[in-house]
Amino acid sequence: xxxxxxxxxxxxxxxxxAMFTLAALGFAFIFNMMGILNLAHGAIYMIGGYVxxxxxxxxxxxxxxxxxxxxxxxxxFGIFLEKYCFRPFIGNFDFSVVVxxxxxxxxxxxxxxxxxxxxxxxxxxxxxxxxAGLVSVSYERITIxxxxxxLAGIVICFVWKTKMGLQMQAVxxxxxxxxxxxxxxxxxxxxxxxxxxxxxxVAGSLMxxxxxxxxxxxxxxxLKVIMLVILAGAGSTGGVVIGGVILGAMNAVLPVxxxxxxxxxxxxxxxxxxxxxxxxxxxxxxxEIK
Amino acid sequence: xxxxxxxxxxxxxxxxVKPSVYGGVVIILAGLPLFIKSPYWLHVFxxxxxxxxxxxxxxxxxxxxxxxxxHAAFMGVxxxxxGMASKWFGWPPWLTIPLAALATAGIGMLIGYPFxxxxxxxxxxxxxxxxxxxxxxxxxxxxxxxxxxGLTGIEPLISNASRIHYYYFFLGLTLLCLAALYRFExxxxxxxxxxxxxxxxxxxxxxxxxxxxxILAMGVGCFFAGLAGATYAHxxxxxxxxxxxxxxxxxIVMYVLIGGIGNFAGPIIGTAILIMVPEFxxxxxxxxxxxxxxxxxxxxxxxxxxxxxxxxxxxxxITKLSERKMAGDAS
Numbered sequence: 001x002x003x004x005x006x007x008x009x010x011x012x013x014x015x016x017x018a019m020f021t022l023a024a025l026g027f028a029f030i031f032n033m034m035g036i037l038n039l040a041h042g043a044i045y046m047i048g049g050y051v052x053x054x055x056x057x058x059x060x061x062x063x064x065x066x067x068x069x070x071x072x073x074x075x076x077f078g079i080f081l082e083k084y085c086f087r088p089f090i091g092n093f094d095f096s097v098v099v100x101x102x103x104x105x106x107x108x109x110x111x112x113x114x115x116x117x118x119x120x121x122x123x124x125x126x127x128x129x130x131x132a133g134l135v136s137v138s139y140e141r142i143t144i145x146x147x148x149x150x151l152a153g154i155v156i157c158f159v160w161k162t163k164m165g166l167q168m169q170a171v172x173x174x175x176x177x178x179x180x181x182x183x184x185x186x187x188x189x190x191x192x193x194x195x196x197x198x199x200x201x202v203a204g205s206l207m208x209x210x211x212x213x214x215x216x217x218x219x220x221x222x223l224k225v226i227m228l229v230i231l232a233g234a235g236s237t238g239g240v241v242i243g244g245v246i247l248g249a250m251n252a253v254l255p256v257x258x259x260x261x262x263x264x265x266x267x268x269x270x271x272x273x274x275x276x277x278x279x280x281x282x283x284x285x286x287x288e289i290k
Numbered sequence: 291x292x293x294x295x296x297x298x299x300x301x302x303x304x305x306x307v308k309p310s311v312y313g314g315v316v317i318i319l320a321g322l323p324l325f326i327k328s329p330y331w332l333h334v335f336x337x338x339x340x341x342x343x344x345x346x347x348x349x350x351x352x353x354x355x356x357x358x359x360x361h362a363a364f365m366g367v368x369x370x371x372x373g374m375a376s377k378w379f380g381w382p383p384w385l386t387i388p389l390a391a392l393a394t395a396g397i398g399m400l401i402g403y404p405f406x407x408x409x410x411x412x413x414x415x416x417x418x419x420x421x422x423x424x425x426x427x428x429x430x431x432x433x434x435x436x437x438x439x440g441l442t443g444i445e446p447l448i449s450n451a452s453r454i455h456y457y458y459f460f461l462g463l464t465l466l467c468l469a470a471l472y473r474f475e476x477x478x479x480x481x482x483x484x485x486x487x488x489x490x491x492x493x494x495x496x497x498x499x500x501x502x503x504x505i506l507a508m509g510v511g512c513f514f515a516g517l518a519g520a521t522y523a524h525x526x527x528x529x530x531x532x533x534x535x536x537x538x539x540x541x542i543v544m545y546v547l548i549g550g551i552g553n554f555a556g557p558i559i560g561t562a563i564l565i566m567v568p569e570f571x572x573x574x575x576x577x578x579x580x581x582x583x584x585x586x587x588x589x590x591x592x593x594x595x596x597x598x599x600x601x602x603x604x605x606x607x608i609t610k611l612s613e614r615k616m617a618g619d620a621s
Contacts, residue, residue: 012487037411039540093411094547095590102586103541109579153356202474223536230415261430261437268423273417280414 009252011141014053017248018148021241022203022220024228025155026078026196028240031229032172033192034090040081041200042222043107046215048074048201049208050111053122063123067205071198078197084234111215122209143204150201152241155195159237168192172235209263215252224251227271233281243282293517319461323454331569332453338565339460340518343467343499345545345557347514350471351440351507352551355482355487357414358508359539361515366534368394368516369523370435373444376524378434383447387520394516395509402508409490421539428531440530456477458523463521467514472554474510483507531549548589550596559597 023045030038047069055066086101089096091258159165170178171188178183207217229246231238250270254263319335326332344365352359358364372390375381380387389508401420435441443540448455474480482503485493490500523529532538541564549560567585568578589596593603 026569037414094551098544098547098586098590101544102583105579105583105586109576109583113576219537226415227419232421261426261432263427265423265430268419268426272419272423275412275416275419277409279408279416 005256007137009256011137011145012252013245013249014145015248016251017216017245018145018152019203019207020224020251021152021244021246022148022199022206022226022271024225024232024240024244025152025237026193026199027225028229028232028237029168029192029196032235033168033175034086035093035190036086036096037093037100037226038086038196039097039222040103040107041196041225042218042220043196044074044077044218045200045221046213046218047107047111047204048203049122049213049217050115051201052205052212053120053208056122057089057120063125063209066122068139069200070201070205074201075194075198078193078195079190081197082130082193086184086193087189089116093119107216107217116125117215117217117252119212119214121212122205125206125209132281144210148206151199152244155199156237156241158195164191169237230271230275232283233283236281236283239281239283258273308333313558316465323457326499329453332457334459334565334569336453336456338562339464340522340525341542341545341565342558342561343464343514343518344469345542345549345561346471346519346554347393347511348542349551349554349557350474350514351511352546353475353487354483354504354507355410355490356504356507357410357417357543358511359410359414359536360424360541361417361511362536362538363421363424364394364398364512364515365519365522365538366428366529366531367424367512367535368519369529370441371440371516372520373523373529374434376445377441377443380445383445383524387517390520390523391513391517391595394519395513395593398512399505399509402505403501405508406504418536418539422536425531425535428534435531436529438531439530442525442528444523444529446527447521452554460521460525463517467517468558471510471514475554479503479506544586548586548596550593550598552595553598556596556598563597564569 009052019178023041027038027041030041032035051073052063052066052070055061055069056063059066061069062080083247085099086096089099105174124140126143128139130137130139130142159168167178167183167188168191169183170181170183174247175185178188203221204213228240229251231246232243250267254267258266322335323332326335344361348358348361351361352500368390371393372383372386375389376383405413405416405420429437432438448459476599482493482498485496485498486500486503494500519534545560546557546612547560549558550562564582564585568582569576571581574581593599595602
């Protein structure tokens with residue numbers, strides 16, 4: 001195998017793993033704690049990229065500042081979503097799906113109307129190419145991977161080490177018991193939604209800088225994120241990272257081995273087989289939602 | 291609904307409100323082509339009839355508590371099987387439609403067997419990705435299915451027919467399918483499925499074979515999805531995978547949930563409202579999806595039982611208002 005392809009594939013594996021993990025963490029939080037399948041997550045990921053574009057290109061801000069602003073805006077939007085769209089429908093799976101679809105339709109159509117389907121790209125975050133012997137990797141790829149990895153690491157440390165994170169774990173395990181211990185469950189929900197939506201916006205911005213933005217990029221990412229959460233299993237935060245690496249590897253390696261369309265079939269079929277043989281995922285526990 | 295309210299409209303102990311409403315709707319629909327001459331609106335009605343069958347058959351699987359998120363994909367299986375049989379083998383529509391529907395039912399039951407061990411959310415996610423697999427296979431097998439651009443060259447259902455012929459054909463077909471699905475739901479099998487939904491443990495303890503009934507429900511639901519898909523193929527004459535992807539399934543789910551999943555009439559009302567109302571507003575062009583989304587939000591925040599629960603809801607509001615008035619008068 002020639003080294004160029006090998007390095008290219010490897011860097012693709014790393015970048016897709018980081019992006020999938022970043023986008024999936026928020027989805028996994030909402031899914032694990034509230035039992036809500038947040039189908040609007042893909043739309044938040046997409047529109048987060050567009051908001052960054054708006055600040056970075058139209059208002060001419062530094063791209064890093066633009067990403068930060070976008071993350072804050074969507075963290076606030078996450079709090080809004082939690083309070084008015086998710087909380088009324090906890091335990092009502094049917095209507096939580098409806099509300100997510102409605103929010104996603106509104107966001108996606110708003111982007112469609114405002115920017116149309118023309119392809120745009122956030123300015124590159126880092127210039128130049130890193131060379132070492134035979135291999136060469138652009139600094140942009142390295143930057144995106146490092147940022148994604150650091151952010152995912154911070155969130156995992158937050159969940160595992162801080163008081164708030166432990167409260168989140170407690171709510172994931174048993175909502176009523178956590179509430180009895182004096183944990184403000186609604187505040188935990190709000191923080192989880194804020195972090196999740198903010199991370200999705202960052203992932204969308206990084207992906208928009210790495211490739212390009214289009215109004216339908218959220219749908220593809222949403223499917224990847226659902227796959228990842230199935231792979232990791234409900235209730236497992238560390239599993240999301242490992243699942244992200246597995247999925248990222250599949251995402252980068254399968255198109256090299258097979259033609260594009262066949263790779264898609266195999267990709268999805270693997271997930272179906274996994275669900276049938278191990279519904280609780282690789283690291284999760286059985287999860288009951290009515 | 292309390293008993294004294296019912297008794298006003300009953301003859302010989304039978305409630306006549308619902309049958310007369312249904313009969314009235316059917317008569318109006320049968321007379322509609324006399325007033326609507328626009329082929330476009332007839333097309334909208336025909337699409338509504340097709341999606342009513344799909345939505346009600348979705349609900350047939352859902353009464354056992356399973357969200358079959360591959361339903362549009364199964365409609366696509368029926369559509370593509372009928373379309374391919376018509377295009378590549380030249381089979382006539384009266385042969386391809388039943389065969390495609392039966393084949394879809396067979397595939398559904400085959401898939402239902404391994405899927406019977408998944409419940410609730412896991413079933414929903416499993417079927418979601420199975421539907422995705424189907425759509426990806428349709429795209430990948432481009433030599434037979436036409437791939438991305440779609441499948442063309444299907445023989446029309448009725449040669450040299452106007453939209454009015456198709457309108458009556460689909461009206462009749464939909465009524466037949468609805469009658470069959472209604473009988474199925476209120477048969478012994480349907481009752482068993484509802485029991486499984488309430489508690490699969492209790493249901494299996496009284497001798498209901500959970501896996502068998504759920505596979506049966508899959509077969510029946512997929513049969514009607516395939517039937518709708520196959521007739522759609524011979525009506526539309528152009529098949530594109532985008533009509534059967536996840537988004538299409540989600541909209542079918544929206545039709546059912548907005549109409550009210552707890553009621554047989556729910557999916558019918560939901561489909562009619564969610565397809566027709568955006569068509570009335572089609573001058574707004576790109577703002578139409580906002581209307582659909584707004585309808586979804588209004589229904590879930592105001593009507594907990596969906597649109598089919600609206601009469602009940604209005605009645606409870608009136609009762610509440612009159613009670614408040616009486617309390618005001620008394621004080």
